Amino acid sequence: MTDMRPSGRKLDELREISIETGVTKHAEGSCLIRCGDTHVLCTASVDERVPPFLKNSGLGWVTAEYGMLPRSTSSRMRREATAGKQGGRTVEIQRLIGRSLRAGVDRVALGERQIVVDCDVIQADGGTRCAAITGGWVALRIAINKLMQAGQIASDPLGDPVAAVSCGIFAGQAVLDLDYPEDSEAGVDGNFVMTGDRLIEVQMSAEGSTFSRDQMDQLMALAEKGVTALSAAQREAAG
């Protein structure tokens, strides 16, 4: 089993993670998260206006947008602004990020304001949506810290970090934190979003294949291990 993964990682080994905060001067919260060669710039922007459906509800909102720089990938992708619309994959991903982050927010405590989390992939090597969720939470945490320090929020609307990791069946083995060479070969993969030991979103999918209950449980167990490590990194980065 040694050296079975292209990267030489062990089956249950995460890529090296680094989270650098304060990377842009304008955003209320920001970080550059690096999960191996996947680099995502996350910013959290506070907007004192909420979407129309929440006017005078007293409830806050957190939403997310996702993008990839044209040359974040191995061959250049067409810019979505040029194509005239966001692709289906982009829309799917940003809806997932938004739902995931909202699940970890007490919207009453947040108060009637909106925070938009932008996740822009600078360099992609698999797992960009998971990195976006994990980094997005850090940007959100920092922005909310600022609101609390300014006395605009009285009680903390955030609890345990929200973190996400992918797992998959690669060369017949369940492995943690797929990089691009693994992801493009894996017949089955999943994205797991958790906060503490609670689940927020589980998406397991087979492309041209199927999987068993037993494999599902193996991926789930790997994910729990990965999320624990990611959450520690998030706490340390957000200070």
Add this chain to the structure above:
Amino acid sequence: MTDMRPSGRKLDELREISIETGVTKHAEGSCLIRCGDTHVLCTASVDERVPPFLKNSGLGWVTAEYGMLPRSTSSRMRREATAGKQGGRTVEIQRLIGRSLRAGVDRVALGERQIVVDCDVIQADGGTRCAAITGGWVALRIAINKLMQAGQIASDPLGDPVAAVSCGIFAGQAVLDLDYPEDSEAGVDGNFVMTGDRLIEVQMSAEGSTFSRDQMDQLMALAEKGVTALSAAQREAAG
């Protein structure tokens, strides 16, 4: 626990299912699937040309499109053709239907041709994407039967039926096959796509909430039960 569901169904009880085939004269395969008050018209259209990325590959393709009639819902929705694009929810759903059906197809046996499965919701009452997958497979089965009878396909590219069902935590209880009143209240719900006892896609999601491993297992168990019944109906309908 009696009468705890708005419909009076038992926790593990599916809605009444009917699958009427041959409902349009043009399509190679078609059915109108009714899961309670959710009615979806599914057609399978055979196209002897494949998408460009499969030219001369010898492999077939199955894809899906999804739509809702404007008044399939309780209040009229804006027509997507008027809005000028498919919404994010529509794109997400049709990608899921396509992946799910492809997972149950031997693309070598299908041969270099494409089958487009259109799923149009005539009346919605929750669970439209699951009904679309379940009914879509029946339309696909009928279209492929026709190709086999015509000698255009030698060996059957389809195996066990692909069926899907939703489950969720409603009023604190795990329940099978959510209808709209349940779906709009459930803090956690999932869609499960299976073929025989194998999994194709699992999507569990909490909106403004979280769930435990134990709840996940309960939903999974209900789904397996539901899919068994749905598959029986599919086999009977497709003849």
Add this chain to the structure above:
Amino acid sequence: MTDMRPSGRKLDELREISIETGVTKHAEGSCLIRCGDTHVLCTASVDERVPPFLKNSGLGWVTAEYGMLPRSTSSRMRREATAGKQGGRTVEIQRLIGRSLRAGVDRVALGERQIVVDCDVIQADGGTRCAAITGGWVALRIAINKLMQAGQIASDPLGDPVAAVSCGIFAGQAVLDLDYPEDSEAGVDGNFVMTGDRLIEVQMSAEGSTFSRDQMDQLMALAEKGVTALSAAQREAAG
């Protein structure tokens, strides 16, 4: 002259017509109209708000939208929501349906509210716009009956049924109610919308051909005959 039409119909013979009402549980009025193999699902949706240009005018509004399911036709058509806009033919047709239905409505009696009539073609075999008008009026009639029964409308804003039929010169003969094989061969065809013995809209058009005043009068006479029969079916269906 016998058997001169592909369907074996006489020159002045309508296709078999059936109008099934109450086909969706959500819409205030609905029917599935079948003119031979042309099947159109029509719903009428009541909206208590009028378009901006009618605010505080005391006048009501009736408008229509039209669509075709992708496989309502012999070969699959591209979905307009995917194409990103409604085609020119669609726009022309839905404007015609809207004008036709409005001509039969007393907009003062209707009161300041809007009714949107959606006409979606489930199966096409020629004459879909005429079927949409004829069926659309039935859906409108039912929705207005409901408003009258609820006391929201005092005096009936509808008079005689609004019905439409196509006629054309096929193989040198004026024929009533063209089906697709006839329509695709006819050098001249027309759509006639009437209410009682009054005309609402007449559109006669030659593609790569011309016609005489005499032919125009023959088509007109056939149309009057057809509309009389359609109106009887409408009255019976709307109850």
Add this chain to the structure above:
Amino acid sequence: MTDMRPSGRKLDELREISIETGVTKHAEGSCLIRCGDTHVLCTASVDERVPPFLKNSGLGWVTAEYGMLPRSTSSRMRREATAGKQGGRTVEIQRLIGRSLRAGVDRVALGERQIVVDCDVIQADGGTRCAAITGGWVALRIAINKLMQAGQIASDPLGDPVAAVSCGIFAGQAVLDLDYPEDSEAGVDGNFVMTGDRLIEVQMSAEGSTFSRDQMDQLMALAEKGVTALSAAQREAAG
């Protein structure tokens, strides 16, 4: 009845017509047609390539596009290029112009080439679509003359001029060639496209009203008279 029309014209009196040819140096054929205060610039552009569906058919094609300058109207209209699409009315009109001109063309004699007729309204005062057809035919005639003089077309693909005029019921009277003040009041109006004494397209429409067979015949008779005069002007202009 004297002075019953806002313009003081008699019931069966056309507006003054002028057709100035050769108004742009680039187009193969061009004219500026003035029907009273309605001014339309028409150009015919020859393209040696036909649309894909006619490749290697030996048949030619004539098509049309229509536009209005933003301040051709009494209050400024939004530019369609800014709005991002042609409106429904524009699409309807340009399809009508194209069909009308094609009906007067022998597509075999034209040979496998396309002529695009652009009709741009410089100043509008009612009847722009009819002026566009009438002027468009002149531009087409000139372009085809040029092709014939150059020996690229052997036998003349055009016959009698194609001309169009509107008629309507204004203040209870059938009148010829509606200007804007009449058009905006008329409950019933029609557009009549003819070539010689043959009909190409008849569109009669009631907005919020109906009309009788007898009124239809009156409008038709006025139109025939108007088209005769317009055709004389066309012949004279095209030389």
Add this chain to the structure above:
Amino acid sequence: MTDMRPSGRKLDELREISIETGVTKHAEGSCLIRCGDTHVLCTASVDERVPPFLKNSGLGWVTAEYGMLPRSTSSRMRREATAGKQGGRTVEIQRLIGRSLRAGVDRVALGERQIVVDCDVIQADGGTRCAAITGGWVALRIAINKLMQAGQIASDPLGDPVAAVSCGIFAGQAVLDLDYPEDSEAGVDGNFVMTGDRLIEVQMSAEGSTFSRDQMDQLMALAEKGVTALSAAQREAAG
């Protein structure tokens, strides 16, 4: 050097200019400007509402839109309304026209209203953006005269005419007022917008080439000469 320009003009010679005013009955100000074979129809439309960002500011606004008729050019261009958007060149040009005209307007004296200047190219032979600015100012001048005569504006918001001309390096020589044959060969060209002896906008650009400070000064000197002559024509036309 004689006859070195395709048109036979001297190096510092403008094309013949004519400005015909009052060319459409609807617009508050209008002119047809002809700079040689470049013909642009300019209209100024007064709108008593300003854009949202100026509400209650007491300041006026002037903006511009630009378009080309499809056959204003040597080969037919695709209509931007059909293409679904304005191209990059169009957007660039209309932003330039708007900035240029605004620089010559006292927005306090104009008062809180908007004037939209539409510049539509009827026939193009190089220098359309400059002709649009020069003609656009005349249309603006006439519209403002009308507002002043009506007492809606007390003190004149316009000063010296705003005029524009292009210059370029053609066949190694600096020449004034490029026509299309020159423009398509020039490696360097510039557009100069001036009012009196003051500069508003200078754009010099090399395509696949570069230029020296000395050449820049030569072009600047030619432009000053051209603008002086254009301004005289503007004053004469606007009366």
Add this chain to the structure above:
Amino acid sequence: MTDMRPSGRKLDELREISIETGVTKHAEGSCLIRCGDTHVLCTASVDERVPPFLKNSGLGWVTAEYGMLPRSTSSRMRREATAGKQGGRTVEIQRLIGRSLRAGVDRVALGERQIVVDCDVIQADGGTRCAAITGGWVALRIAINKLMQAGQIASDPLGDPVAAVSCGIFAGQAVLDLDYPEDSEAGVDGNFVMTGDRLIEVQMSAEGSTFSRDQMDQLMALAEKGVTALSAAQREAAG
């Protein structure tokens, strides 16, 4: 004059510049250019196919695209991919970048291939288009070095660096390299693109103001000084 600029810089003082190369692993050339607080990520992507109009011409092509991350600015901007199109300012800027870089390329020596330079603004503080040109040239230089080292290009298609800087009249003084606080106040500003001592593009523009020949010359002189310093930094970075 001391401390007259918000940043405390001297009138002719550039912001601190840093150019970090090799910042993404996928692109053939890349750099992150920082001009004070303006940070732009530039990548150069080699594509062996040229645009259709250059097929079999033997000539290469260089083009550019420009974007801003939503929170690169002081308040969050709408993502252009969501808006469905690139705005006018974006289009203007990316056309300028492309023209500027092409002017410094020998397209015969480049050979029939295309290089796309993407410039994405990570953080904006004025002068993003100039930073994009300056950084874009470095990315291009690195990509071309790689092609030369691989033997795919024989003779160097690049000469002196292409660099750009803005200047403007701020508080009555001509100043070099405007930052955002200066740019938003300046009534006149210009962008100057140069290579060595040759000019590529000069754009000077007054918004609601005008400028004299003398001021133009002052800005030009400052720009020459700035470009000299920028070019030195470009040479050092590109190695």
